[in-house]
Amino acid sequence: MAEGWTTWEGLDVTVTETAKAQAVALPEIADPSKVAPKDARELSRLFFDQLATLDEGTPAYQYARNTLIEMNMSLVRFAAGRFRSRGAEEMEDIVQVGMIGLIKAIDRFEISREVEFTSFAVPYIVGEIKRFFRDTSWAVHVPRRLQEARILLAKATEELRTRLGRTPTPKELAALMSLSEEEVNEARLASNGYASSSLDAAITSSEDGESALADFIGTDDxxxxxxxxxxxxxxxxxxxxxxxxxxxxxxxxxxxxxxxxxxxxxxxxxxxxxxxxxxxxxxxxxxxxxx
CATH class of the missing domain: 1.10.10.10 (Winged helix-like DNA-binding domain superfamily/Winged helix DNA-binding domain)
Structure with a gap:
């Protein structure tokens, strides 16, 4: 396949004859994941502009979409960095989940909105990561409605505590959340099933060795x-x-x-x-x- 060389913001890229035939001036980038964030922003505008004119499922469309995904992986790493306190193994899962959010953002972005893609994509990525935590951080199985009620309960409690200057009652929470007091209490109980730790979990390390959580809670009776x-x-x-x-x-x-x-x-x-x-x-x- 004949190719022509061109330059984009200091990057050596090529434009394929296939792209030219479709009147699509899309540079072919050898390794999109290594494109600097500044260049990625400029290139993303070009790719999104052309993506809107391509037929979904065509090779040109897939190339544009896949390149956008790889070029913007730095956004996922940036968002995942907020959760760097998690273990390395869990960080791999966080990045994978963040990629789902990035793909959703790419598929839903419209360049006509005149909004920076980075501003549009980060909430999608973070939202997907938070959803991952919500669905996987429960120590026991809790129905989705109660998982969501726990989040609403936390927000309502904070809002009323700020407004009233004290801890709100179940009745006050129920009124704000448009739930019954029984449902509020049920959500409170459900919160007890969230993110428990193993008694054998190591929490400190010293010259004497690691200490487990069980060493710091309870006493021999x-x-x-x-x-x-x-x-x-x-x-x-x-x-x-x-x-x-x-x-x-x-x-x-x-x-x-x-x-x-x-x-x-x-x-x-x-x-x-x-x-x-x-x-x-x-x-x-x-x-x-x-x-």
């Missing part, structure tokens, strides 16, 4: 170790006489002192001490026997 003892004690306490059970209850449930227990029973503190020691010895013996 020593009382759990007593559960088995409580179950073993229950029948032994049931076997005590009424006064012994009453003394145990006042001392360890009501947390009364021996003197206070003596006042309730009408005996001396010394006598309570002997009764308590004898009762505890009986329980201890029973525990050792049954263990």
């Amino acid at each position: 020593s009382a759990l170790e007593l559960v088995e003892d409580f179950h073993a004690l229950a029948p032994l306490i049931a076997g005590l006489d009424d006064r012994e059970r009453r003394i145990i209850h006042m001392r360890f449930v009501d947390e009364l002192t021996q003197a206070q227990i003596g006042e309730h029973l009408g005996v001396s503190q010394m006598h309570v001490s002997r009764l308590l020691s004898r009762t505890l010895a009986k329980l201890r013996t029973g525990m050792l026997t049954t263990s």
Whole structure:
């Protein structure tokens, strides 16, 4: 195929005879993805102008469309940069999703609007990325209507908090969102299923090694170790006489002192001490026997 050389903003490009035959002055760019953003803006105007005159599905149309996609990939990288805190693996997904937004923008752009393509495309790209997060960041399956209600709830809460100077009530939120209070509460509950983290997720790194999320939440409950003892004690306490059970209850449930227990029973503190020691010895013996 015969080709003619030309120059565009310092770029060496060629114009194919096929393009000439269709009266389309489209430069053939060896690697559109390496076109500088400034040159891409100028070239994009030319390609969009000609794209509007081409028949969809023709080789010339596909060439123009594909070149526009590759030339404007920097817009996707720019938009994805907002989410650089994500892991490298997830960033690959973000860029791929952003490409979908770019393609949608190219297919819907009209040069007659006299709007810069970059201004038109970035909202499409970012919107597609945000939609990706909304659909994939749920720890449990949540219906789409509740996913969308969560977003509306967040916006309504912020608006009312700014307006009222306090946290809005479900009734106030329901009025603003045109929902019932039950639906507002349902959306709140649905938010609990959003973006949970694994307890094994590493969150810090130091000379001593990585620390997992589980290391920083919750504490060991020593009382759990007593559960088995409580179950073993229950029948032994049931076997005590009424006064012994009453003394145990006042001392360890009501947390009364021996003197206070003596006042309730009408005996001396010394006598309570002997009764308590004898009762505890009986329980201890029973525990050792049954263990």
